[in-house]
Amino acid sequence: MKDIHYYTIKSSSGLKMEVCNLGAKITRLLVANNRGETKDIVLGFRTSEEWCTQEPYFNAICGRVANRIKDGRFSLDGMMYQLPINSGSNCLHGGIEGFHAKRWNVTAQSRHSITLHYRAADREEGFPGTLDVWVTYTVTKDNRLVIHYEAETDAPTIVALTSHVYFNLAGEASGRIDDHMLQINADYYTPVDETSCPNGEIQPVDGKPVDFRQPTRIGDRIDNPFFALGRGIDNNWCICEPGEPKQMRHAATLETDGRKMECWTTMPGLQVYTGNWIEKHLGKSGTMYNVQHAVCLEAQNWPDSINHAHFPSIILRPGEVLDETTEYRFV
Numbered sequence: 001m002k003d004i005h006y007y008t009i010k011s012s013s014g015l016k017m018e019v020c021n022l023g024a025k026i027t028r029l030l031v032a033n034n035r036g037e038t039k040d041i042v043l044g045f046r047t048s049e050e051w052c053t054q055e056p057y058f059n060a061i062c063g064r065v066a067n068r069i070k071d072g073r074f075s076l077d078g079m080m081y082q083l084p085i086n087s088g089s090n091c092l093h094g095g096i097e098g099f100h101a102k103r104w105n106v107t108a109q110s111r112h113s114i115t116l117h118y119r120a121a122d123r124e125e126g127f128p129g130t131l132d133v134w135v136t137y138t139v140t141k142d143n144r145l146v147i148h149y150e151a152e153t154d155a156p157t158i159v160a161l162t163s164h165v166y167f168n169l170a171g172e173a174s175g176r177i178d179d180h181m182l183q184i185n186a187d188y189y190t191p192v193d194e195t196s197c198p199n200g201e202i203q204p205v206d207g208k209p210v211d212f213r214q215p216t217r218i219g220d221r222i223d224n225p226f227f228a229l230g231r232g233i234d235n236n237w238c239i240c241e242p243g244e245p246k247q248m249r250h251a252a253t254l255e256t257d258g259r260k261m262e263c264w265t266t267m268p269g270l271q272v273y274t275g276n277w278i279e280k281h282l283g284k285s286g287t288m289y290n291v292q293h294a295v296c297l298e299a300q301n302w303p304d305s306i307n308h309a310h311f312p313s314i315i316l317r318p319g320e321v322l323d324e325t326t327e328y329r330f331v
Contacts, residue, residue: 004020005021006020006027009138013142013143014032015030017030019116022048024099024135025058026137026165027051033257034259037258041168043168043172044059044166055278056101060163061161062161062298063099064098065158066161067298067301068197073307076315081128082126083095084096087196090197103118104118105118113136113138115134128155130154134149135161145328147328151316151322154318156318157316160301160305162267163298163326164296165296166295173285174257177275177295180295181218181255183216187204189237190235190236190303192235198303209221210226212237215255221233232276234273236303239299242310242311248265250263251264252272259330263329266326269303271298272295272296274294278292
């Protein structure tokens with residue numbers, strides 16, 4: 001795999017990250033706990049070939065539109081577009097070869113930061129417009145991993161990006177994430193239909209298994225029949241409501257084994273996914289990954305937003321710049 005390259009950035013506090021140009025994937029993230037023990041807390045593989053052929057979304061940037069688009073169809077400015085169907089009856093994470101499968105180009109790098117760029121051609125995976133995307137990863141002296149997204153288009157299009165990092169704060173080889181404590185700062189969520197796409201409703205979390213407003217042990221909730229029974233959580237929480245001004249918000253907190261991570265974001269939604277379909281993947285340290293061995297805190301727009309006028313917009317037009325930031329703060 002001669003065209004796959006790896007780059008390392010690190011902060012003065014000891015936070016260290018490795019990224020590769022395939023899918024702009026985070027391949028290692030080394031973080032110390034409150035006892036001074038440093039571990040790699042993201043799942044992943046040992047070789048470039050495995051990164052290419054195994055679980056495609058591990059720690060990747062997903063797009064052009066992350067998450068699901070119902071039936072792979074949407075209308076923009078009176079024109080109907082059909083996208084590839086790659087998840088049941090829906091289009092997931094940008095199609096068959098979304099941004100997770102592309103080679104990105106490094107455009108800037110320092111000791112603490114790296115910027116990667118990808119240009120998506122007009123009608124690539126069925127989406128209109130040539131789209132330029134930049135993702136900048138920065139690690140800071142106060143133990144933050146900052147992910148900044150920018151995008152520009154030459155024609156009206158839709159774009160919604162996310163970082164699909166598979167976290168296990170006890171260490172990537174530590175097995176199930178039952179003992180992780182999860183808190184989600186959201187009063188509402190978007191219920192889904194039988195295809196896992198939003199049904200258009202925005203409902204309060206009160207009295208439902210999706211109420212994580214207080215720190216909750218994931219293992220006490222993950223196998224509730226409300227979720228994918230025997231698999232886990234894969235739902236979107238509304239971090240802000242449509243029309244609210246964009247600002248950095250504290251979306252969630254994840255904690256175990258002396259590591260506490262806060263997710264802050266300018267994006268309106270948080271998809272929490274507990275590795276429901278990780279099955280017998282041999283990990284980078286020789287451990288077999290399986291269902292519920294990781295939790296993803298995917299700050300993003302709401303799923304299928306383009307097909308629900310009352311959801312936050314994901315339309316980008318020429319002259320506009322998509323400008324979003326997500327931070328994982330280790331406190």
